[in-house]
Amino acid sequence: MKKYFFVWGMFALTAPGLAQTSHTDERISLEIRKVFEASEDQNFRLFENTYIHSPDLVLEFYSQRDFREAWIEDGKLTRHAYEFRYLVRRAKYDGLVPEDYHLPQIDDFFEAREKNERYGSAMELAAADIVLTDAFILYAGHLYSGKVDPEHAVSGWNIEKKSTDPKILKGLEDALAEGEIREHLEAFRPKFPVYQRMQRSLVRYYEKEKEITGTWNPISIRTAIKPNERHAAIPVIRERLLFWNELEVYEWTDKDLYDSLMLSGVQAFQQKNGLNPDGVIGSATVRALNKNPRDLIRQTAVNLERLRWLPDTILQEFILVNIANYSMDYIKNRDTLLHSNAIVGRAYRRTPVFNAPMTYLVFSPTWTVPPGILRNDVIPAVKKDPRYLASKNMRLLTHSGNEVDPYTLDWSSISASNFPYMVRQDPGPDNSLGLVKFMFPNRYNVYIHDTPARELFARDDRALSSGCIRIQKPFELAYLLLADQPLWTGERILMAMNSGREQKVSLRRQIPVIILYLTFWTAGDGTPMVRHDVYERDQDLYKLLTRKIASDGLLQKL
Template identity: 35%
Template sequence: MLFFLQLFSHRFCLDSRIYLYTVSCLLLVQFTGAPVFADPLEVPSSADALRVQMTSVEQKPESETAAMPSDTNNETAEAQQQLQLQLEQLYFETEDKIGGEPIYTAGYLLDLYRKNQFSLLWDNPKSIVQLLKAIHASADDGLTPEDYHLEALIRYGHDVAGGASVQKQVEYDLLLSDAMLLLAHHKRDGKVDPRKVEDKKNLEPATPRPWPADAYLTAIKGGTVQAVLDKFSPHHPSYLNLKKALHDYRQFAARSVWQQIPGGQSLKPGMTDPRVTLIRNRLAVTGELAGRSLDSTFFDHQLETAVKVFQTRHHLEPDGIIGKATLRAMNITAAERIDQIRANLERTRWVVNDLPHSSLIVDIAGFMLQYYHNNEMIWTSKVMVGRPYHQTPVFRSAVTYLVLNPTWTPTPDIVKNETVPSIINDPEYLAKQRLRVLDSSGNEIDPETIPWRQYYGKVLPYTLRQDPGRDNSLGLIKFLFPNPYHVYLHDTPSKFLFGRTQRAFSHGCIRVQNPMELARLMLANDPGNPTTVKKIDQILASGKTTTVILKQPLPVYLMYLTTNVQDGQVLFKPDLYNRDEGVVAALNAPPSPLSLTVQLPETKAGLSLSGQQVRTGKNVRYVQNESRKGAESSGQEAL
């Protein structure tokens, strides 16, 4: 077969490589506690066997490896040829696996090995051990070590240490590189494409970053793989707190520490019931109840206090009564909570590495809004979000302007499904709600001239508009940010609903409990904005609809997080929109391949690479570019 890349002369000692691989694998044996393999096919079958704790590796002195047989040049050339053959098969789609293992980063591998003159990379045993250790530790992030060829790498390492063929060494090298690149991507941006879960109303992917091929090459050769992977891992306190929560709940699951509590009548303070003992033990495990008098069947004041703490942590009404909702939350297993935490670690990865110093964070499932300025939370407020059948979408944007004394124009869906039926049932409805009817030219129409029953269940050919005022559905202010869902933050006249624990009452927009506080803070932190606090008060008093444009747009993130940690306590929120299951399923599924655009030169025969006709592959897109010589990465989507 015609090889599609020029062979490069790169001298290295194959025997030295075998020695280094042997050192690496023996170190794995030593630090994992696995037996030395008597049978060549006997390899660890589970990632649980891998407990690498190595921090340094001594390499063999150069004096012992300097003199090598002269035929190693031939072996070097053979390794390069095998490597190019594997890449050719991957990129022209004749193969998408190596040794039965799927390859996920084909475009990146092409560019990485091109920059290394298509020579093998993994000479340094430190790098191999660090990568295997990082793969095993990926479980601490809620990821799946098997996604990164863990067992295959251990098996290949054993084979190579025993003097495997050049082809095996090439396959091992490619699998190591694929594992590292995929793990780095998953740590930094998440494994799951947020657009493919939660009804496609989600966060767009982060802006593509430059593809740091040189940094990867330096790390692999220099034994600093762990440092590079650590750099890509989130270090935000919210993420680290979730990692600790995952560790704690895995310990709970391993010990099978709480039993299911039978149903029955609601339990109230002062009652005696055999289930109280189970409840005491359940609350003792997660720290709501001090570990004394756990055998008592009496529901005393101490237990009532513990139940209220549990209810608060699980976003339930803190009434101290163990009803159906509280009992259901107590009976959720540690394994189910583990999946919930994993889903939220993934959601956090989608955005945490791109969070600006100042932003608004809408916690949809927690019904809260937080304002961060210079990496400090300076303000928080309760919010209301969309009902389950009017879900608030998840996305990122930036607040660009505010409107004081806004009018309200109900959407066509609201008019069709709610307003018109209300008008038919109550002819005075429009007057009570201060809604005016306007034609397409903005002229007001007498509502009594409209045959409302004719438009029942249909689109109304008129616009309804509510004038400004405290009873306006948007209250006294709204905060606008570009998005395709027509969602924004706003005030509300229905302040009493903020007293509820569950606050899913809107059509998708976010109602803010203290919006004027937010407006004043935003303008105070918007340098050069001429609208002062005093002017805000004057505008509100005038009743005139006024737009205030921000000099510096404020990023806003609408996030759906059903778990977070606050003041050291793990908080679990109801999965209001039933979205956790989809994220967990995607986390448990095989990874998706990552794509990269590769540019190739034009020849008389068309686009080619060393004479081979190029066709578009599913992982690599080939782009014509006459000005470049050789395959060139354009960084269309960087790791």
């Protein structure tokens, strides 16, 4: 059994001669107080390589209770201590790391007590009490607002943080006073029902990991496999579908034949992975099939962390865009009134993760080409052929609004750095914004809009835009948003969309728009929904999530 020893030089304590039997509360209380009085630095080291993570809050907690121990009674661990250790062990089902919460030290101390190796000195009991308190505070803080700072570069997260005080110390005091450790600790978790559903999925993935026998070799195909075709990869694909319970066990006559019974399993699997359920086994389907339970444990963990970052305000009406799901939902009174496929930013022109209030719509919009597209796309195209602007129904304008004839300019001397004009596309069916745009002013110049390229919504990979969000059902969204303005009937909305004249319509209330990046969630019926990490953010976030707690600025500060 690994032993953890006090670093004696860190404390000015009177340990010699202390009897190895149960001690009075006063002795343990005195030792708790001395830990904070005698520390020579701000690290508050208790054991070798064991530090108090939240010294200020731990000190405040004990100061409020006159340094009385919290987890020990008559020299013995209370049932609350045992219940809390059980909860720490299960931190992995929140996608967290139990060792962050002093689990090795807690286990070592509990094991020694249970084997009656020693009752422990007052100093040891005090240290154990502090470790349990520190673990509760840190665990509760991570449940409430996450372990990793959402503002870290790898997260790409710019949604406003929770503004409320979690009142962790009160939660701890109440938990101990009422004897309800689990209830009060779990109260710090996000209140979203999806969080609890995702936890259950994570438990299942841990269970599925135990079912793996042998190696999980990657499937590789050169061309897509269609139903009724034969392929050497079919036996392994069938095994994967059986493993994930997408197929019932059945007898097959040709092991390499993609038969009709497999087809339904493939389609169900594709549906859960956000793919077109056409039954064709292509690269995207194979990529999803190659994920093993450990991969999905990691994916679930990082998305539980993302949910912990979200503000805990319950919204009655909002628009939710999930970049990784290529989708937009309009939600009111907890009902999804509209679901629409969406197109989001390419990997190198990523749609940002943020929130902002939607305030107005624009029918038959013009499109002023943003600087990035102007620099990378439009100017190079015009330099090759000045007719490009007319072919796209675009006009060259000065910043005061005067039109300029592109044929009068020496384009060989013009570059993106010295370009003194604007390029604006007139309204019409070929306008890049389509027939309506939905505005929620923000520093990213990102908004939701229609598109003339309707065929792109049928693709599995819809990371195709320059950052803005194109939706498949713009009329339906406009109709719902203007439902409280009776003059805006469906007929009038259609007329405005096709008028060829730009028209702004203000909303009567601000509607929050939340743009998320979730690559995993669990649906209301318990179905796990797995999405491709199109921006490749999960791995970097998982590394931070599993990194040992350190004062390196990468992790949340309480």
